[in-house]
Amino acid sequence: MRHRFGSRILALSLAAVTLTAPLAAHHSFAMFDNSRSVTLHGKVNYYQWTNPHAYLQIQADDGKGGNKAYTLEMTSPNMLHRGGWSSRTVKPGDQVTAVMSPLRDGQPGGLLLVLTLPNGKEMLPGVPNAQRYKITS
């Protein structure tokens, strides 16, 4: 398992190298807790292809017996497109697994780090400096 995380982190940092804009990202990501991750399994409520960021909302198990809508921030559509995503990569109702860096303020949401599609394909959203976000879940 450790090995798998290692290779995933490497893949993320490679994606960051390929996809990120030249400067420090125009948005800081300080609002996300990069020291840990949370893995969500659930159904897509919506996938919003907008600037300055795309969003994915997942109705997922909240770990307390209920379920909750989690709002996940992604990078911008142009960066996602260069990384192999499109506006149709996921659709409402899709059963997905998402790894996120959670919001520090406790709201149900975070920064999307990895998305596993219904067909099992893992997609990386090209987070700038992705190597700084630990995957612990």
Next chain:
Amino acid sequence: MTRLALALGVSLVSLAAPALGHPDFTGAWERYPPPGEKADPRYAPSVIPDPDLKPQYRAEWERGQAILKKRLEEGQPAGDNYVHCIPDGMPAMMMGMFPMEIFQRPEQINITQEAFNQTRRVYMDQKLPKWDEVDPSFYGASVGHWEGDTLVLETTGIKDDVRFRWTPHSEAMKITERLRLLAPDILQDQITVTDDYLEKPWTYSYSFRKMKDYKLQEYICTDNREYVDDKGNQRLRIDTPPAAP
């Protein structure tokens, strides 16, 4: 007969050459070197020095830089244009946040930056208006001419709150750029900012690499959910799921 053929050949060559034999910068370009790639020293961009501001403007700049540095250490945004989905304007736009496209005609050159769909329009072989003949804007008024293989662009009329690296400037600021190919796929933009606010011109350069077959994408902010709260922290506005159909 040979002479006729030769003459025809010559005129065909000159017809085919872009813009009267000037180099053609048309196409998509990305900032060079891209992240994670080491620059070939022949094509590396310059370091961007601090602007040499006159003392009466330097204090304001230093205050701003201290804030920027602190924000960076805290991992918080500086609260600059991008957080509010406002474009760079000139000269910041030329840093090449995302790919840019140059569209070159003999009488006009447009440069579009993918971030925020920013477009500057440069009119060739026209006189640069005086700064006070221009309504200040993000991209100002720009004219261009060729000096050999170098495209020289002059820009003035930039709004005083459109700033690069938080550098104060007057509305009379003039930006002169010299664009030339360092290699068939490497473009250099040497930028010189002159202004009464500066002790001496502020000069730096960027390099760009041609992107094969890249088509610029649309970038329009329609849902900016990030905001900076009253404590200066960046926050995200999350929302509730849409009602079931």
